[in-house]
Amino acid sequence: MKKKESSGLNLTARSEESFITWRGLQIRMTQSYIWVTLGAVLLFQIVSGATTARPSNAADLHILWLELNGLAFLVVIVLGALFGFISTYGLISRLRAMTAATTRFAAGQYERRLKVYTKDELGQLETHLNRMAEQLVGYLAQQKLLVAQNARLEERARLARDLHDSVKQQVFALAVQIELAHTLLEKDREAAREHLGEADELSYHIQQELSALIHALRPADLQIKGLPRxxxxxxxxxxxxxxxxxxxxxxxxxxxxxxxxxxxxxxxxxxxxxxxxxxxxxxxxxxxxxxxxxxxxxxxxxxxxxxxxxxxxxxxxxxxxxxxxxxxxxxxxxxxxxxxxxxxxxxxxxxxxxxxxxxxxxxxx
Ligand SMILES: Nc1ncnc2c1ncn2[C@@H]1O[C@H](COP(=O)(O)OP(=O)(O)OP(=O)(O)O)[C@@H](O)[C@H]1O
Ligand SMILES: [Mg+2]
CATH class of the missing domain: 3.30.565.10 (Histidine kinase-like ATPase, C-terminal domain)
Structure with a gap:
């Protein structure tokens, strides 16, 4: 029973948090507009109060009403502009930071992350941009690995082809020479000796071929000696x-x-x-x-x-x-x-x- 209550509480807390998370910026901007409207209404009240409180003739009253309204209009414009500037300052700074971050990301610089100030819509955008940069870094690392893997595969394929074209054919020829020498050993020792000589030559070539292949596989040689040497x-x-x-x-x-x-x-x-x-x-x-x-x-x-x-x-x-x-x-x-x-x-x-x-x-x- 207790368990149920606590889970119910958590749910409420979560839904409140998600509401603020999703609507935070909207709430703050709505609040700003409410304050501006309230200020304007209050000013209007003051002006109306001032004109009705003064006992005077109708013409004077009309002039005073016009003057006060004009003044109130000016004050509302100045206050509105000031309020607008202050209330959008934070928003614009964060948007600028995001523009700078996307420019950096587009140029392939993913080291710096955006600071996440709030959990509202902008905060989510900042979080998503940061996550996107992390994912891109991951993809790039993966791509590098794939390129290295492809290079290794290419090198292996080449080695397999070289082994097939050179060493395998020569080992086959060597086996034939030894087989022939083996068959002729009893009947014609001289001919058998000739085939063994051929086999000897072939085994020398195989050794040379293998050492050339090993040599070719080591660009370390190149790094140590430089290209000309x-x-x-x-x-x-x-x-x-x-x-x-x-x-x-x-x-x-x-x-x-x-x-x-x-x-x-x-x-x-x-x-x-x-x-x-x-x-x-x-x-x-x-x-x-x-x-x-x-x-x-x-x-x-x-x-x-x-x-x-x-x-x-x-x-x-x-x-x-x-x-x-x-x-x-x-x-x-x-x-x-x-x-x-x-x-x-x-x-x-x-x-x-x-x-x-x-x-x-x-x-x-
Ligand atoms: N220096 C050369 N002299 C005469 N023919 C050549 C020369 N270089 C290449 N060729 C000809 O061009 C063809 C293609 O050469 P390429 O290096 O692409 O393939 P390959 O040597 O036959 O096989 P791989 O290099 O894949 O082991 C060769 O089969 C050969 O006929
Ligand atoms: Mg070739």
């Missing part, structure tokens, strides 16, 4: 593994923003992988050039070349290059023809790095 080291290993002569033209140092360095690094890796896999080239040339606010990277080979328009979208490599370059606001130009070798030129402006909004182009000839 990282490219030089990478190219030395790549050239030895693929038996393709490499020529480099790199600046001593170049201070590029890391997003640009990373894109150029990935582009170089993919292009070199294409040269090794598809070009049958005997020579490759890499040039990194910085001129003012422009950086360019060119990779050219003397291989068999290919029909660029016919091969767009054949694999993921060239597409991923142009996407990466677009993201830093740069352009990709691929020139190739059968028997003419292939060259790729990446150009990009150093500042500002307009990630995501930048518009890039891919030109092919």
């Amino acid at each position: 990282a490219l030089e080291d990478y190219l030395t290993t790549w050239s030895r593994q693929n038996k393709i002569a490499a020529e480099v033209d790199l600046p001593e140092t170049c201070c590029l923003p890391f997003p640009i360095e990373e894109v150029l690094w990935r582009v170089a890796q993919e292009s070199l992988s294409n040269v090794a896999r598809h070009s049958r080239a005997s020579r490759v040339r890499i040039k990194l050039k910085l001129a003012g606010q422009q950086v360019s990277l060119s990779i050219s080979d003397n291989g068999q070349g290919f029909e660029v328009s016919g091969n767009q979208g054949a694999g993921l490599g060239l597409r991923s290059i142009s996407e990466r370059v677009e993201r830093i606001g740069g352009t990709t130009l691929i020139q190739s023809a059968h028997g003419q070798g292939t060259s790729m030129l990446i150009r990009c402006s150093i500042s500002p790095v307009a990630e995501s909004t930048a518009k890039g182009q891919v030109a092919t000839t």
Whole structure:
């Protein structure tokens, strides 16, 4: 029974609170208007009292009535203006604070919150704006996580493809050589030895391939050495593994923003992988050039070349290059023809790095 009473009381308190919460501003403004009206009525009473209390002739009475009414009219206007100014001052300040807050939120600054003064309509608006800013901060953090997750997935897909294209095929070939050596061991020891030699060679290549893959997965190298030295080291290993002569033209140092360095690094890796896999080239040339606010990277080979328009979208490599370059606001130009070798030129402006909004182009000839 007691329980019921207390819950009834709570309910009343809640409904009163919600009424004030929802109508607080309206109540306060209504109160203001009541005060102004009361003031005007009171003044009118005083004026009427003054004119009726004085015994005089009709003409004097009329003049006095007019004078007092004029004065009362002026006083009501001044008082009304003063009252209006005072009663709206708080309201306007809070509206201004809200405008400033929404401007900050629109500019992506969500650190500062609005002060909530009352629980009325404006207070609710302030609370909702604050909550909206918190939710936006949450969404942005979530979006960052998703971007990082996508980058990881992209990297995994790439690793899976590289493992499939290189290591898996070579392990298969290794297994075939060992199988053949095993079969020939009793009948033809010399032939078996040859197959074991092949297997040995293949296992060496697999090791090299794996270490190249591990190397490619570590842009830490890039962070430590900087782009020119990282490219030089990478190219030395790549050239030895693929038996393709490499020529480099790199600046001593170049201070590029890391997003640009990373894109150029990935582009170089993919292009070199294409040269090794598809070009049958005997020579490759890499040039990194910085001129003012422009950086360019060119990779050219003397291989068999290919029909660029016919091969767009054949694999993921060239597409991923142009996407990466677009993201830093740069352009990709691929020139190739059968028997003419292939060259790729990446150009990009150093500042500002307009990630995501930048518009890039891919030109092919
Ligand atoms: N330097 C090159 N020399 C000759 N052909 C090339 C060269 N670079 C690319 N190609 C041709 O362009 C095609 C598309 O290249 P892309 O890098 O997009 O795909 P991929 O290397 O076949 O596969 P992925 O990069 O997805 O592993 C290649 O299959 C190849 O035929
Ligand atoms: Mg490729």
